[in-house]
Every structure is written in C-alpha cells, then in structure tokens.
Amino acid sequence: MIGGLFIYNHKGEVLISRVYRDDIGRNAVDAFRVNVIHARQQVRSPVTNIARTSFFHVKRSNIWLAAVTKQNVNAAMVFEFLYKMCDVMASYFGKISEENIKNNFVLIYELLDEILDFGYPQNSETGSLKTFITQQGIKGQHQTKEEQSQITSQVTGQIGWRREGIKYRRNELFLDVLESVNLLMSPQGQVLSAHVSGRVVMKSYLSGMPECKFGMNDKIIIDKAGKGGVTNEAGKSDLGGGGSTSGKQSIAIDDCTFNQCVRLSKFDSERSISFIPPDGEYELMRYRTTKDIILPFRVIPLVREVGRTKLEVKVVIKSNFKPSLLAQKIEVRIPTPLNTSGVQVICMKGKAKYKASENAIVWKIKRMAGMKESQISAEIELLPTNDKKKWARPPISMNFEVPFAPSGLKVRYLKVFESKLNYSDHDVIKWVRYIGRSGIYETRC
C-alpha cells in the first residue's frame, strides 16, 4: 500500500510530508525532487521507479503530489486516491496552491491521518469528513454521545455520503446534462473519430433520506419498456426541452459509470438508476456515446502553399442544428507556421486576430444560429528559412457551447420518494439544463 505522501511546490520544496510505512525513508523525499521535479527532461511517465521505490505523481497548477511505495500496490487506486485527495482539499480550502497548502497544513495532516490509514484509503467523502474534521478542534469535545455515534456510523456506514436529518423548506433539484463532443475529421470531411463524453451533474436540496429514480432515453431501457407495453414516463419528457434537431427517440449509450450512491447491481439487472443522493452538488453519472452524434459544427479547411513564403488559408464553418437555437463562445483556432512574419485576415462574422505568441489565428464569434455558414480567409507571409523540417500542420481546433446534448440524450424523469417525510414527488421543484461543449474538436488541414 501507499508508503508515504508528499506535496511539493514548483521548486521542489516539501510542503507536506506524511510517511505511513517504515520502508519509506526521508531520502525518498529528495529522490523524487532530484529525479523528477528537477529533471531536465519532460516527464515521460506518471509512475517513476527510483532505487526500487515507486513514485506516483499528479500535478495541480504548480503543485506536485507524490505517493510513494515499495510494494506492488494497486496503481489505479493510488491515482484515484490522489485525485480524491485533491478534491477533498479543494472542497476544504479552494484552489490547490502553495499558499493555501501552507495556510492549511495542519488541516491537511489531519485529513491525511483520517483518509489514509497505514496506506489504505479510508472514507474520503467530503460530506461526512466535514462532520468531524472541522479544524475547530474543540467540536469533538462538545458533541453528545448520540452525535458522536452518528458521525462514526455515517463514516463507516452503507450510506457514507449522506448524513441523516437534513431539512429544507423548499425541496429542489437541478440536473445538468453536460456533454463534451469530440471530433477528429480528415481534411476531406471524413469523420476519423467522434465521441461524446457526457456527465449528469445534480444539485439536490432534498430533506430526509430520499430515494431517487432517474430515467433517460437510453435505447436499452426504452426497448425493455416497449416490450412490456409500459410508457408511463412519456409525459414527463417535456421537462427537458432539449434541442436536438433529429426526432430520434432513443440513443445507444456505449458505456456509463455511476457515482457510488447508485445501486450498481440493480442497474445491471434492471438497468434502472436508483440511489439516495448526496446532499448538494455531485456527479451522478458519466457516459459515452459514439453513434448518431450530432456534430454541431463542420469545419472546411483549405490551405494552399503559394511558393515558399506565402500560405493562403480559407476556413468555412457551418452550424448544423435547429435554426432556433444559438451556439455561443465560438472560437476557431487556425495554427500558423513558426516562421510566420505577417498575417492578413478577412472574416464575415466575429473577430479574428493573429496571435504570434500562440502561433495561431484565433477567430471568435459570440453567437451563431443553427444552419448558418461563415467564412474566414487569411494570407500568411512566411520568413524564408533553411529549416529542412516541414511544418507539421497541426489540426484546426474549435471551441463552442450549444444549448442541447449532441448525443441526443434526454432526461425522461427523475422521481423522488421520501416515505418518512410528508412531501411527494410533485412537491419537488426540478430543473433540467442541457449544455453541449466542444471537447477536442479538430479538423486536420
């Protein structure tokens, strides 16, 4: 298991050092600094073995977190733990920076003592951690016996992510379907790869221990329901009001993963998503689709090399969704060669600028409706070089945000049951929002 955990600043100075196992000595701290942080080369692997000691590291802004071990640990678990550690710290004191870490080092030691025991990760849900690690110190002394056992049973219990006795005057929940659509297209407009990775993020402000059931237009569920002749949930689908252009009813989800609150065995057998939600904001599920993706934009590049010192670039973008919807924050990034000396741009819409420091022409459009087309053309002057190596022509990338789910996913229902308290599903105010963003959206030129 994890033998020790160190946090360094960008200079390699130790900010936090916690050793869990006897086989990790102080020299391990220096070994990582010398061999990884101060190494001249770019880091070639997140796992480094130095003198039979393995170092796992992640970086957050300029802070290095390193877990150290001499055993054959579960590597995936170590990284998951490091990410979790970052989440926990961020939820306690915000951004992970040198200053924040120094300011909270006592708290961090306290957390490390709690969430890692002899190198084994323990309950690391912030919801329950915050009930007893408060840094006020004194709280432990003034709790009643009931409060104490409530804390311990929650930390170790089945539903470690939610405490008992939550009360809201207004029961409310917010569902965000956040998708990032990824594309790699050939210059000829052939889709080389495309996928949507989506997340359903939920903010719940619900009283008691509610039992929730979530439904979406997943093909398998709908097919199942269709066979049984049950379409009871159809009426609720207006809840979404999403804007996919096609009228397709259901989508094929390649794979999905769930927050630990979701009963996986139930999903496996009945494909129904039921859970007791954590309080506040959390990610309910992640999913991935690759079929029938609505690509919101199509980029058509045309690059022509005119002699050795000039390039002509023309890029057309076409929006491909309902005319009534508006895409926002559109940005097209056209890479230019390193030896660019000057650029002249003409665009029909938005603003375009050559940014020498980024070696790219950045074309920004605030808003664009569906089924429209816009164009930019640029003349790039090049300095003559004797560099034999050809310009690698990085792909043209794009950023945007659209108010629908490019995968076509729709929320069909989210039902809340709380038998002990007297509010019903109808009393809960529900909000659903769809946001589609560009992930890596690239067209080769």
Place this chain on the structure above:
Amino acid sequence: MEWANQLCENRQFGSKMTDSKYFTTTKKGEIFELKAELNSDKKEKKKEAVKKVIASMTVGKDVSALFPDVVNCMQTDNLELKKLVYLYLMNYAKSQPDMAIMAVNTFVKDCEDANPLIRALAVRTMGCIRVDKITEYLCEPLRKCLKDEDPYVRKTAAVCVAKLHDINAQLVEDQGFLDTLKDLISDSNPMVVANAVAALSEIAESHPNSNLLDLNPQSINKLLTALNECTEWGQIFILDCLANYTPRDDRESQSICERVTPRLSHANSAVVLSAVKVLMKFMEMLPKDLDYYSTLLKKLAPPLVTLLSAEPELQYVALRNINLIVQKRPEILKHEMKVFFVKYNDPIYVKLEKLDIMIRLASQANIAQVLAELKEYATEVDVDFVRKAVRAIGRCAIKVEQSAERCVSTLLDLIQTKVNYVVQEAIVVIKDIFRKYPNKYESVIATLCENLDSLDEPEARAAMIWIVGEYAERIDNADELLESFLEGFHDESTQVQLQLLTAIVKLFLKKPTETQELVQQVLSLATQDSDNPDLRDRGYIYWRLLSTDPVAAKEVVLAEKPLISEETDLIEPTLLEELICHIGTLASVYHKPPSAFVEGSRGVMHKRLPARTGSGESTESPDVGTAAGGSAPEAAPSIIPSQGDLLGDLLNLDMAPPTTSGPPPPTTGMQMGGMDLLGGGLDSLVGISHSVDPYLGGDIGGSPAMGAGFGAAPAVMPASLNAPVGGGLGDLFDLGGVGMPMGAYIPPKIVWLPAMKAKGLEISGTFARRAGVIQMELILTNKAMSVMTDFAIQFNRNSFGLAPAGPLQVLTPLGPNQTIEVSLPLSTVGPVMKMDPLNNLQVAVKNNIDVFYFSCQYPISMLFVEDGKMERQVFLATWKDIPNDNESQFQIKDCHLNSDAASSKLQGSNIFTIAKRTVEGQDMLYMSIKLSNGIWVLAELRVQAGNPNYTISLKCRAPEVSQCVFQCYEAVLKN
C-alpha cells in the same frame, strides 16, 4: 464547486491568522525558543509552538531534541493539538524509544475514552509507533478495540493488526489477533469487512503458504455481499482479494463473474480495473462454447474504453493494462481501434502507449486508417514518438501482408523528408520488412544507399550494413560501401562491427573474385585487432569455414533465413499470465513480475491463471500463441529477436567432436595468429566437418531451413581433402582437387522450394544426364502435419523446350516428416520460349493441398548430347565460318588439372576434345559441344603448365548460350 469556494473563503475570513507563517521561522536559537513556548502555560501558545515544530519537521529539520517537551503537551482536551503531538510522536518515537514510553499511558487511557473518535485515534497512532516496548502495551487495548461496539473503532483496529504484524509478526500470532481478524470478515459493517480483508491480504502475502485468508464458497459469498455496500476503496480491497481465489468449477466461476460485472459501471477506475482482473482470471475457467462466455467478452470492452476518458495518469495505467489484455484476449477490443488514436494534446506517455496498442490491434480490416494515422504522427515534434510511429509503420507491414507495399512507400516518403532520426528509424524497419518479405521490395535499396552518410546511430548503421550484405549481388558498389564502413572499424559499436564482418563475408561468398582483399582485411581486424571476444570468435569461425570449405560456408552464411514472426515484442506467455493476475497494480504498469521490483518476501509468490475445468473442452490449454497470432499451428515460425543478426545465433553451433575423428586442434595456434591456426588445423577440420555434416544438420539449433541447407552439403565435400596445407589465406582459393571421379557433372541438390513457402512441402533437387536421358532428381519432404497425396508437376515454356516425359511418380502418400526421392525423366520437345537467364525453368508442383510455384536453373551441360564430337575438318570450317563477333573469352581460375585430366573430365559431360596442340608449353584443346536443339558450340581451351588459370574462347552461332556453357566448364572442371 462554487459553494465550496465560498465556504472556504468564509472560513479563512473567520480565522484570524494563517498557518503559512510557521514555514518562515529560520532564525538561530529557534529550538531554544520553541522549547520555552512548548512549556508555556497558555494553551494557545503551546498549540502555536507545536505547529511550528511540525512545520520544521515537514521541511526536514531535526526537531527531535524537543521530544520531551512535545510529549508533555499530549495530555490535552484539544483534539487538534493531540493529533499534532501524535504526528510528532510517529515521526520521532523510533529515535527516542525510551522517552516514547512516556506516551504509553496516554494511549492506554485514550483507548478507554467515551468518544469513539478518540479511541480510534489512539489505536491508530499506537500502531504507527514502531518501538518494541510500546507494542507490548498495545496488545490489550487493541484486543478491546477489535471488539469495540463502534464500527469506526473496529475498522481502525483491523488495520492496526496489520501494522502490528509488520513490527512483530510472532506477537500477532501468539496473541490470537489473526483469528479475531478473520472473525471481522463476518462483521455487520461493510467497512470493517473491507479493512479486515485488506489487513488479512497483506499479512497473507508475507506468509505465502499459510491458508490465512481461507477463501471458501461461504466466505466468498460474504465478500460479495459486502462488495455492494462498502466504499469505493473497500470494493477495491475486496475485488483484489477475490482475484486470489480459485473457484472449484466453472459454475462457481460464472456465478462470481455475474456478481462482479456490475462493478464495471463504477465511476472509480480502480474498481473497474480490479473487476476486470477478477473477470479475466475467472473467465479462464469458463468453457468457450458457453453463451455467458461471449456475453462476458462483450461486456468487457466498453468499460475499458471508458477508462480512456479518465485523467491522463489513469489513462496511462489503463493503457498499460489494456496492452496486456489485448495480448491475452485480442478479441475483446478488436473493433475499438479508433479510441486509441492519438490526440494532439495527449501527454507523451499516453501517446506512446496508445501507439503500442494500435499496432497490436492492426489488422487487414483497419490497416488503411491506421497507416493514415501513423503517417500523421511521423510528422509530430516529439522525437521518441516520431521514432515509434515510424517503427510502427514497419510493424504494420510485417503484420498485415496486404499493407506491406503501402507501408514501404510511406516509409520511402518519410525518408525523403531527410529528417535524420526519421531516416534512421525507417531504415531499421525496412530491414525487418526485407526479412519478412525477401526478394520483394529490393527496388528501394538504391534510395536507402543514398542516405548512407546521414546514419550515425549504431542500430541504423547495422541495419544498413545488413541490407548491403544481404543484397550484395544487386548493389554494384557493395564492396565500396562496405569498405567505407571498414575505415573506422574500431570506432564502431560491437553491433555494427559484427554486422560488418558478416556482411563482408556474405559479399565475398557472392562476389569472391573482387573482394578477397576486403574479406582478408575484415577478418584480420576482427580476429587480431579486436578485444571483443564475440567479434573475435565470429571472425575465427568465418575464417575456418572459408578456409576449409567455401561451399559449406556458402551454405551456412547465405542459407535461407526463417522469416521473422508477425508479432514482435510479445510478452512471454507465462509472464503474461502472471501479469494478468496483477491487473491494475504496479506490476501491470511496469510489465514486470512483482519480484522484480519488490524487496523481501512480499510478492515473491507467483500468481497463475486457473486451469479450465469444464468438460467437453479437449486438450486446449490457455494458449496465448494461437490467441494472439491467430494463425495455423504449422505455420508458426520460430520467433527470433528482431534486432541483431540471425547469424549471431547460428554461429553458436556446436563443433563437438564426432566419433570418427579426434577433437579439433587445441588452441595453441592462437598465440601464433590466424595464419598458423588455419594451417595446422585445416586437415583435421576438414575431416571433422566432413563426418560431422549429417548431424550438424540436425544439431544446428532452431532453424529448419539451415538444416536443409546442410543436408545437401556432403555431395560437394570430398574435393578439398588433398588440398595443400599451410598456406593461410592464400589457400582459401586453392581447393581444386586431382583425381576426380569420371562421369557427367551433377550439381549438388539445392532447396528449390522451402517448406515455409509451400505449406510444409519442401522440394530440393538437381538435374542430371544419365545414359543420354535428362533427369530431374527431386527430394520431396513433407514438413507439415498432414499427409500429402496427388502430386503432379508441370513446367512453364522454357528456352530449350524441356518438359516432363512422364508423370511424377509418387505412388504412396507422403506422411508427415517423410521424404521421398523421385527421378523425373525430361524430354526436350516441349514448347519453347526464351527465358532470362537462359537456363531458367519455372516449375509448378501440385498436391492435395495447393499448387506451388518455383523457379530453378539447370546446368546447360545436361543438354549436351552424346553425338557432339565434330569432325576435325568441319570444326575448322565452322570455326572460321562463325564471325569473330560471336567469340567470347573467359577465364577459369584456380584449376589445377593438367590438360589431359581436364579433357577426360569434360568428356564425361559430353564436351569432346577434337584436337590438342602444344605451343610453347601451352596446351591448346579444341572442343565441340552439341546441344539438344542442334546448336553447336566450339571451344578453344588454353592450359599452361604451372598456371592455374585457364583461358577459354567460345564460338557459337547463338552467342547467348556462351555464358551458360562457360559456367558449365567452370562447374565441371572444379568438381
């Protein structure tokens, strides 16, 4: 997240001062000041002082001198302060064991505290204090805590047992803690179960043979129930523990798999990978015809792909594991090629791993896409990545034959970029392509040679030299190229030196006349001027081979090499199986067994996949070879490393003394240099190689083609026995014999069709003329697993109208490993078409398996008819009649026969001497030959006593045959 930020701001706002100031105290006398503060009466000040101490400890300052003062602060109600003091204790107790005892009382007292959080804190900390005296005191509180009413205390105590075991294993056993721990597996609280499992697994690892975990269907059931309820980390502990269990039968295996598959949808990648490990392992036991088996295979792909959308570090771990999974069960991800395409901003370590998997998944179906991608990658910035991409193109060519041509042209495009490292990498892979598809892409050699000067890496230089040596006969200036390398011989790396040696020897065997000096030079560089034993030994072996029997040397050095295998750098199957059992762990990231990087007893235990138990399955064992290669078993060529030279291995051949002659000469010759060694040893060496030959063929190790090559050798052996001894290198070319047996010259049998190209049928053969009948003498060997029948043979149209005079007489079916000799009489009345070279013959052989084609060259001497003796007068007239333009002159070198012997020898092959004239000590022999199609060839052979070089002039109305006729002269005279 916003609310979290807000909360945090509030909190910071609330606290008056921040902790960062503790990091800034660096003044002198600090320890002294701290001491005073620690002993202060004010609680706040004490706490501040302890914080300062911890901060100093963190940055690595030695604050152990404050031990008693810090421990004094332990008795406090303030939980925060208590935790800080504990932290200090854990760090320094070991260096101050006597004083650490002072803390024991507080621990014992805290273990009785009403607050479960304090009880747990005490037992957790005590376990971390590695002082023998303290551990004794720990036992009683620990025993109580293991049975505490609060689950939080129990789960902490469970881990504490593992801590204690690490300090004093005997104590844990004596105190019966292991049994208590086992009981906790049945605890009602899932987290207690999970921690107990983790602790037991760790303890069991250091007792490989103890049955500590005692997994049985009942306990497994308990674990599976807890799996649904515990935290993500607990699920990992349980799944990792489950993976060590071996189900009793396929039914149990299936039921566990069914209960584990829901974990594949967990958001935590480590849970997913551990579940994959359990499934991959237990799947091994399921019968393949089971529906559930294929369902399970289908279920595995999506979660593996999803892992690639995790953070880059986890992607890296996932990719390293997928690399293993793809080797073990390629079918799982065979349709998922696209997700492994490299993204422009992937970290380099993700890019490199993706590339590896792309090659493993490449198949005929997706090769076009893959190649297009690889070409893109080859223009990226990162040198390592570009190199790997170029190499990948080569591997695609080797793996998917249909793509080879496209790959080669892509590589040529890349060579044109002239980017130094791209060119070098391309040359290295082209060498491998040549080895996979010999005689197919040699047209690119010219382009390669243009880039000779830019090669500065040993591997690329070695590859280029190999190519030059291998195709020396097609490269006009091969000798110049190799000579240019030879100039800086001693500055080259060993790899290049060895390759250069071999290449020059190859060149010499192919073009002996022009390269004597070169070979002599390299042999002396390798044997006399080099300190490298490998190089020296290889040099000597070549030297001996060349000096004893150049023909045998040819058989050895130029023998057909086995093709390289499709899949390179596959992980060896037993290691792969072990690594599959370690999916998700460091071992799977390093692709090394745990014993390679873990010290001590842990991880020494090798894990194995379970054997299949299901009935109905025949002898099929988990066979990685077939799974990965997917090819028919008989076609599986032996895998040879892609680097280095095949000859390096072959030359390790065992020169063990045969029963008939004495051992090879002792190494006394060594001090006197190569010359003497050769001289003194020649006699016995020849003797040895002669008698050893038949069994060298079998003993040579690992190469069927080589064996066949040797098998043909004896036919050409005896000549050298009488060669004068002791001349050193000069003698190399001095091998002509005297007193040859009479009769027509029959060339030795050579392999025309290697088994590898003909689905196991090997054909070797020669041509002979016996009693006026031309015969094709064939040896058919069945090297396949099945019986071969229904043989037939046909010739393509050829220059002299050769055709089979009857059917191929193979009456009995040819069983595996059987050999049959057949003589096929030939006629010369078949259809005629001029071939190039003239004596080329294209043959098709059919059997029950397939039709195979090969081409061979026959000695034109077998077409010399018996009535070829011309009348003297006619000869004279004809000689004058044929225009001088048609006369061609050749030299036959190193022939030690006198004119009479030569004459009688030639007569055996129907070359008739009509007259002999002696002018000034020079014998002039006039000869005539008649070909089966009626063409006459007239010859004048000049033999000078004492001069081993003959001159021959040939006159013929069809001058194109002259070259072939000359070759026959040479062959006949020298054998």
